[in-house]
Amino acid sequence: MNRTKDTARFARIADKVRANEALDADDGLFLYTYPDLLAVGALANERREALHGDKTFFNVNFHINPTNVCVADCKFCSFARLEPDAPAAYTMSIDEVKQKLLDRMDQPVTEIHIVNGLHHHLPLDYYKDCLRELKALRPDIHLKAYTAVEIHYFAEKYGMSYTQVLSELKEAGLDSMPGGGAEIFAERARRKLCRGKADADEWLAVHRAAHELGIRTNCTMLYGTVETLEERIDHMLRLRDLQAETGGFQTFIPLAFHADNNSLQKLPPPTGVDNLRTYAVSRLMLHNIAHIKAYWIMIGIKTAQISLSFGVDDLDGTVQEEKIYHMAGAETPQALSRVDLVRLIREAGRVAVERDTLYNERWTDDGEALDGIRIDASLPYSTQGQGVRLNVL
Numbered sequence: 001m002n003r004t005k006d007t008a009r010f011a012r013i014a015d016k017v018r019a020n021e022a023l024d025a026d027d028g029l030f031l032y033t034y035p036d037l038l039a040v041g042a043l044a045n046e047r048r049e050a051l052h053g054d055k056t057f058f059n060v061n062f063h064i065n066p067t068n069v070c071v072a073d074c075k076f077c078s079f080a081r082l083e084p085d086a087p088a089a090y091t092m093s094i095d096e097v098k099q100k101l102l103d104r105m106d107q108p109v110t111e112i113h114i115v116n117g118l119h120h121h122l123p124l125d126y127y128k129d130c131l132r133e134l135k136a137l138r139p140d141i142h143l144k145a146y147t148a149v150e151i152h153y154f155a156e157k158y159g160m161s162y163t164q165v166l167s168e169l170k171e172a173g174l175d176s177m178p179g180g181g182a183e184i185f186a187e188r189a190r191r192k193l194c195r196g197k198a199d200a201d202e203w204l205a206v207h208r209a210a211h212e213l214g215i216r217t218n219c220t221m222l223y224g225t226v227e228t229l230e231e232r233i234d235h236m237l238r239l240r241d242l243q244a245e246t247g248g249f250q251t252f253i254p255l256a257f258h259a260d261n262n263s264l265q266k267l268p269p270p271t272g273v274d275n276l277r278t279y280a281v282s283r284l285m286l287h288n289i290a291h292i293k294a295y296w297i298m299i300g301i302k303t304a305q306i307s308l309s310f311g312v313d314d315l316d317g318t319v320q321e322e323k324i325y326h327m328a329g330a331e332t333p334q335a336l337s338r339v340d341l342v343r344l345i346r347e348a349g350r351v352a353v354e355r356d357t358l359y360n361e362r363w364t365d366d367g368e369a370l371d372g373i374r375i376d377a378s379l380p381y382s383t384q385g386q387g388v389r390l391n392v393l
């Protein structure tokens with residue numbers, strides 16, 4: 001490696017970033033292998049601060065996974081059960097789905113995140129009724145529901161176009177879509193990981209159809225399985241191309257692979273360095289996507305805090321009842337309170353901003369109490385706020 005040549009190349013990439021120019025695939029690969037991780041992080045941080053200053057977003061949300069029964073057999077998945085009567089398989093009734101919200105009617109929740117397995121028998125009305133009944137209970141709640149993989153499955157199963165499926169779900173209460181199911185787009189890796197579910201072009205076509213209907217969506221990339229660095233960069237570039245066409249993506253969320261209880265248990269998890277570098281490279285490659293989110297459930301609270309200096313500007317939300325990654329071995333808490341999140345963000349030297357799903361700002365940390373609770377860094381986490389405490393880690 002020629003250090004002088006590399007330093008000059010990094011400087012040229014930095015100039016492109018500062019001019020808000022699109023980096024190419026070679027630039028992305030170079031950033032993934034450039035030995036000075038802190039320099040890559042600092043450049044990503046520069047871009048993050050140019051876009052958002054010190055603001056770090058979070059929301060107050062919870063998850064519902066109405067069924068884990070799934071016809072697919074993705075190798076990295078610990079959540080799904082192939083048959084409805086398999087051990088630990090479940091499908092909630094609509095009343096059980098409603099109860100999840102009824103249990104939280106006194107909480108300041110603004111969003112429900114809903115994803116499922118690909119159930120063999122459920123009619124489309126089940127998914128529409130979930131949305132309708134939740135909206136009937138709380139008309140102001142934002143429903144971020146059903147991945148592109150689910151939408152593709154519904155379209156095939158019920159003989160409808162993506163636009164028809166999405167229009168019916170929108171009419172029933174769908175407000176936006178999560179970014180799951182993208183995994184890694186490269187066919188070589190996809191064949192090994194998740195043969196048989198929506199492929200890259202189909203995933204992208206669903207999001208294109210959603211954007212055309214005015215439905216904002218998120219996007220993700222699963223990393224740390226069988227993919228190469230070239231395939232990670234290819235994945236980011238395909239997302240960037242669709243964003244240039246539609247502008248409908250809000251947030252990119254890199255998802256670190258968790259190995260417990262699935263067929264890829266021999267694989268080591270991504271390292272802390274890989275996590276931080278992936279956030280930084282994502283921020284730099286995806287110049288046209290506004291937000292980069294660290295899903296604290298997957299990478300742990302400590303790395304999530306550090307990621308706020310590596311290009312990340314969003315820490316997801318309070319979450320509550322996360323199943324998919326905890327079944328894959330995530331050791332993080334099932335939930336964080338608003339007070340926990342604000343303190344985490346303050347400690348990282350940033351300004352916490354509670355947002356709604358569409359990034360409208362609802363509350364900004366001005367150093368005062370939150371929900372009547374004084375956030376005092378000299379006190380242990382367990383004495384502050386409500387929800388699962390950090391000292392369970």
Ligand code: SF4
Binds near residue numbers: 078
């Ligand atoms: S990742 Fe999704 S589609 Fe694949 S097995 Fe799990 S629930 Fe089913």
